[in-house]
Amino acid sequence: MLIPALKISVEKLSSSYYRALFKLLEPPRIEPKPLQFINIWIPGLDEAPMSISDYNAEDYTLSIIFKVVGDGTRGLRDRNGFFGVKGFLGNGIDTSGYDRVLFVAGGSGIAPLPFLSRKCVESGCIVDVVWGVRRGDMLFNIGKHAVGLGEVYYTTEDCTIGYCGNASSLVREIVERSGFKWSLVIGVGPSQMLREVCYASRGLQDSYVSLETMVKCGLGACGSCLLKPLPKLLCLDGPVFKCSEVYHILG
Amino acid sequence: MLIPALKISVEKLSSSYYRALFKLLEPPRIEPKPLQFINIWIPGLDEAPMSISDYNAEDYTLSIIFKVVGDGTRGLRDRNGFFGVKGFLGNGIDTSGYDRVLFVAGGSGIAPLPFLSRKCVESGCIVDVVWGVRRGDMLFNIGKHAVGLGEVYYTTEDCTIGYCGNASSLVREIVERSGFKWSLVIGVGPSQMLREVCYASRGLQDSYVSLETMVKCGLGACGSCLLKPLPKLLCLDGPVFKCSEVYHILG
Amino acid sequence: MANLGIRILGLNLEHPVLNASGILGSEPEHVDILVKHGFSCIVTKTITLEPRKGYPPPILIELDNGGYLNAVGLANPGVRGICPMVERARLLGRPIIVSVGGGDLREYVEVSIKAEECGASGVELNLSCPNVRGFGLELGVDPSMVYRVVRDVASVLKIPVLAKLGFSDKVIESSGRALEAGAAGLTLINTIKAMYIDVYSAKPVLSNKYGGLSGPPIKPIAIRVVYDVYREYRALIIGCGGVSSWRDAAEFILAGARAVQVGSGFLRNK
Amino acid sequence: MANLGIRILGLNLEHPVLNASGILGSEPEHVDILVKHGFSCIVTKTITLEPRKGYPPPILIELDNGGYLNAVGLANPGVRGICPMVERARLLGRPIIVSVGGGDLREYVEVSIKAEECGASGVELNLSCPNVRGFGLELGVDPSMVYRVVRDVASVLKIPVLAKLGFSDKVIESSGRALEAGAAGLTLINTIKAMYIDVYSAKPVLSNKYGGLSGPPIKPIAIRVVYDVYREYRALIIGCGGVSSWRDAAEFILAGARAVQVGSGFLRNK
């Protein structure tokens, strides 16, 4: 179902990222889970898959964090009024049963963190974060948007803020140092990074990555989100997968 | 919705009446109320309005008590296998708030009594019954089919069983004698009888009658069940009405 | 307060929601009921010259897809039923449109004349009943027949004529021909011919076997037809098919309709 | 245990439930997924000579009437995509039918020949796609075009040819012509052209504006078409449209179908 959604605000978070807040005008059939996504319809323009960045089940407000890369995302930033939300799509992650989670984001992979950490707080766990970007001006203070975070590491490739290098190198280091802390590792970002995150966390209890492919219908019909050569559809079977399921197609 | 229903049994109750028991193969959307009716589809033959005679919400069995008057009712008696139940139609009566109910039936008007008395028992009331028929051989022991009855009076016009005369005369007598006993009177039967029941019970708290007209669609579309000259449809607004609403069109 | 009033067919209507033909509308008391439900203009059941008893039950069933399937068989009181309904509507201060059916050109014309004589505000020619052979559907799918019926009726009537068309390959063409022939507007669409078979008894449920599908299932089809026809002719269109909320009505208005009719949305919706 | 096996088109199928064309079926991996879901015979997405990218999103939405509206735009890998899918199906021990599309006669023939060369078990000619101009719908509503396409394809192929027709005024006639022209059977029906307009933004949602309506809303219409066509020709019919339970399938079988295809009923139905 396409849920009508009114844009309430849009905010520039950094040189690269925006955050938009929508109010769903109808209650969704079920509540979303962290790492599920929506297809957001920008009337007359496009429909784009976006991670649920945060969701408030009481007033049906939903936020996304996004980068402007083309017409659709430009419309998300610049237009006001009504949009449409198709969702909630894909599988999410259930945080219950975990006590400490390591979330590793590359670039806009940071988007799903606020909702993940909110749910983690509810189920009694803490999320530590490694967020890597290319340049320091792309960063914003993620602590402002997410509750209940533990340690937060920023990494930049231009070495202007935080750890100098990319997120995977830092992850390798901290997992080597104190990997036993995390019962769950989740990576969201470029494929190459996900491969390294999976590799680094191979000894830990559970490790998942969230992938991206070309999502068109979002409902399992068109097949464009196929994770070739696996017989898996990102929109139904993903976007999160166990590292063991997808490791060989990463990177 | 047409709920598929398997005929479990049919039983001859007297010279005139049969009782058929059906099992609904799907749970109905809502539970019926006493005096609501169904349209029962006799595949390839007819669809006939029938009072819900009894209903068991646990195993979805539903019974009707009927007279064979034409092809449809003959099919109800003689055929086995699957039927269809459209329902539950019309308004029923809510027995809560009443302590003692007088149910007056003429002929097959007895049909809804078992479900009414079942619900009455649940809400803590007792049903006294006056059932009138033309000939004694039409009667059967209604106590076998209905729980929690109080006093049961039979009347026959051939004077072979029970009170000699028609139901309305007896009702007039007993209401005159001890009308204060009943907070609710319900009449089901020929129009002339209903008029007299309404008249006899005019001083009592609540009095209702259940009417019959030609029911075709049962859903408020065809208008054939109109209670001319009232702007009321039996299938939506009835079959039970307050005496005050319909008194002037009875008889 | 928003003013929802519209002016169509020379009538000032309080709001753009009419009943669809065939939901009641064959007795004066039905008119009372429809008015009580708040429709801004009443549309009668399709009336033929002679009374018709219609088909035996089952004539209407609710489907598990949220739609309805009906084959009433154009049960109606014939032309003698028109005046009493029109009078009742006048008493109640509501305009009334008489839906007109016919087995041939002459019947359409005669029933329409009777409607005008009785003082109806307009007629709606039912050119699309899917359930009765010789009444409607065969006509509606033939644009030149549509033209002839509408022309013959419109040329003898002073009150406005609506043409009610069903979904067909040629609905756009038929719409154009109806307008050319003098229709003041179009009602789009009627039910779509369909069937429901009960798998337990292995029998079609309706006594007529076939029936017309209505309600939410057909709305996207009706919206498409209204959109196409409006885009082509910018004509007065009354949208019909699956309206059951303000949103459905708004969708029809956006597609190009000026008003909507509600049929199934009103069933059991006391 | 009941034996649900059927023999159609010279194939022994374990049961009468196939997937409908266009639900996956354009990559070998899609064949894996469809087989894993248990379909007894795989039908590919409609294949054209050249690859097609299809329309930009939105291409598919779920409607509040329980149906779906799609305009994928026949996105497909072109004929080069056929052999890999056929091989994958063979590996998995399932027959596969290639759905064939075309903008003209020649294209239908060439794609069909390619399908036979790759070892497909049959072809299904899509004569009824409502969403792409020049592909299908215009053909399906013209019985003589249906005849020509089927004849041209059937006369050069050894494998059986199914004709997939949509709902139209002339679907019975087109069905007859297809059979006459050598079709081994018919698939009935395709989606029905429709539209959904979002009332908040006042815009049709699909990028193509129009889309094909599928799912439970169209089932009663599909049942009617299957019933009519079967009664007329006693032909092999594969019923399609709104199947989402064993009861829906049984209803199609009672209407005259030998097998059914499931499209929308399978969406998000992991």
Ligand SMILES: Cc1cc2nc3c(=O)[nH]c(=O)nc-3n(C[C@H](O)[C@H](O)[C@H](O)COP(=O)(O)OP(=O)(O)OC[C@H]3O[C@@H](n4cnc5c(N)ncnc54)[C@H](O)[C@@H]3O)c2cc1C
């Ligand atoms: C499950 C999932 C979750 C996502 N979550 C986010 C998020 O939270 N924040 C965010 O900024 N981005 C996210 N993306 C990526 C986002 O969908 C694309 O950036 C967006 O669709 C581009 O739309 P556009 O019209 O602006 O660009 P276009 O002009 O359409 O294309 C620009 C670029 O984006 C890529 N792209 C376009 N459409 C898609 C698509 N449907 N799927 C994948 N890539 C596409 C193109 O390949 C091209 O490189 C997510 C993608 C997926 C699959």
Ligand SMILES: Cc1cc2nc3c(=O)[nH]c(=O)nc-3n(C[C@H](O)[C@H](O)[C@H](O)COP(=O)(O)OP(=O)(O)OC[C@H]3O[C@@H](n4cnc5c(N)ncnc54)[C@H](O)[C@@H]3O)c2cc1C
């Ligand atoms: C709300 C309601 C509840 C009813 N409950 C019962 C009941 O519990 N037990 C019972 O035996 N009967 C009941 N009836 C009457 C019953 O519906 C008819 O006896 C039955 O429809 C006759 O069907 P048939 O095909 O056998 O007769 P037909 O051959 O159709 O007709 C025989 C006679 O029955 C009358 N009749 C036919 N159809 C209807 C109809 N749809 N509505 C009213 N009268 C009709 C005819 O006018 C004729 O006199 C009820 C009727 C209504 C309206």
Ligand SMILES: Cc1cc2nc3c(=O)[nH]c(=O)nc-3n(C[C@H](O)[C@H](O)[C@H](O)COP(=O)(O)O)c2cc1C
């Ligand atoms: C029970 C019933 C009877 C109908 N009778 C008529 C009729 O007599 N004349 C007519 O033009 N349309 C008739 N229709 C069609 C409706 O007027 C309307 O076009 C159709 O039902 C679609 O609208 P809906 O989805 O709101 O019901 C009938 C529909 C139903 C459900």
Ligand SMILES: Cc1cc2nc3c(=O)[nH]c(=O)nc-3n(C[C@H](O)[C@H](O)[C@H](O)COP(=O)(O)O)c2cc1C
């Ligand atoms: C997303 C989608 C894509 C489709 N693509 C095709 C196609 O390529 N070729 C075709 O013949 N039918 C196509 N169809 C139509 C289906 O095969 C089927 O005829 C129709 O959806 C009705 O069946 P259903 O109600 O089970 O979905 C498509 C349907 C959907 C929903």
Ligand code: FES
């Ligand atoms: S996006 Fe269409 S199948 Fe996943």
Ligand code: FES
């Ligand atoms: S029976 Fe049709 S309106 Fe009551």
